[in-house]
Amino acid sequence: MKEPKYCPHCGRELVERDIDGRRRLTCPESEDNYTNWENPLPVVAALIEHEGRVILARNREWPEKVFGLVTGFLEKGESPEEGVLREVHEELGLHGTIRSLIGLYSYPQMNQLLIVYEIAAAGAISISDELAEVRHVDPMRLRPWSFGTGLAVRDWLIRRGIAV
Numbered sequence: 001m002k003e004p005k006y007c008p009h010c011g012r013e014l015v016e017r018d019i020d021g022r023r024r025l026t027c028p029e030s031e032d033n034y035t036n037w038e039n040p041l042p043v044v045a046a047l048i049e050h051e052g053r054v055i056l057a058r059n060r061e062w063p064e065k066v067f068g069l070v071t072g073f074l075e076k077g078e079s080p081e082e083g084v085l086r087e088v089h090e091e092l093g094l095h096g097t098i099r100s101l102i103g104l105y106s107y108p109q110m111n112q113l114l115i116v117y118e119i120a121a122a123g124a125i126s127i128s129d130e131l132a133e134v135r136h137v138d139p140m141r142l143r144p145w146s147f148g149t150g151l152a153v154r155d156w157l158i159r160r161g162i163a164v
């Protein structure tokens, strides 16, 4: 996650300060009182079952062979459920339904909180410009990765009785 360099209120360069034992970037202008708290951003993610298989997607900006779940940020005023179904529709052209919340996962490398749902979807896929390609993976052949949405994939497989 890129740190902001300047104060969003007054434009001064932020300085490091120790607040309650943590290093924070703050505005040197004491009246401004701006601190970058670096709170994690919530991100919704979808483990989509489509025609008996799980959809993994590769973002256009990711290296080849790197696939993950469909993810996205929430719009203002949107519930996580609405947001994840909107993302599924925008990225894959599919109308999904929520089966369950798989769980909440912290993703410290990205400073995000992942809210991961199991989604059922049917119909023809048409991928958005954000994605390079999608892959259909048989649940028995799905291998979780050890960070980010991979932790939800692992939990989902365990719940289905598939050894990981």
Ligand SMILES: [Zn+2]
Pocket (backbone or CB within 6 Å): 007, 008, 009, 010, 011, 012, 027, 028, 029, 032, 033, 034
């Ligand atoms: Zn400032």
